Amino acid sequence: MSAGPAPPVSGEITIRVRYAETDRMGLLHHANYLVYFEQGRTELLRAWGLSYRDLEDQGYLLVLTKCEVRYRRPARYDDLLTLRTTVVKTTAVRIDHRYELFCDGVLLTEGTSTLACVDREGRLQALPEFLREP
Numbered sequence: 001m002s003a004g005p006a007p008p009v010s011g012e013i014t015i016r017v018r019y020a021e022t023d024r025m026g027l028l029h030h031a032n033y034l035v036y037f038e039q040g041r042t043e044l045l046r047a048w049g050l051s052y053r054d055l056e057d058q059g060y061l062l063v064l065t066k067c068e069v070r071y072r073r074p075a076r077y078d079d080l081l082t083l084r085t086t087v088v089k090t091t092a093v094r095i096d097h098r099y100e101l102f103c104d105g106v107l108l109t110e111g112t113s114t115l116a117c118v119d120r121e122g123r124l125q126a127l128p129e130f131l132r133e134p
Helices: 030-047 052-057
Strands: 010-016 061-071 080-090 094-103 106-118
Touching: 010 030, 030 052, 030 061, 030 080, 030 094, 030 106, 052 061
Parallel strands: none
Antiparallel strands: 010 080, 061 106, 080 094, 094 106
């Protein structure tokens, strides 16, 4: 990727909670928060002008090595949520993200994740230069 303007380190998306994502109580099932976090990472990368597919086609695979979630308040069926995804830190082989999920300005959930860059054989490899901190 050619040098250009610095990519954003944070981005926001909106997500509507679908009925199929809820449990019998009408609450967003806990596992779906991780799906939303992945969606946030994917859209942040897209804002940089790339997709995960582009990275994979270049031989860079990003695997989840750690994820933490703190549930403060539940999300419910049909809520319109705002997910803020932020790149907190990058190293030669790792990207750390932070997530904040809001409904009507109220913080519902916080999370963090670590992704490692590996090759097709699963060996650690350096992140592409454009994903590292300047």
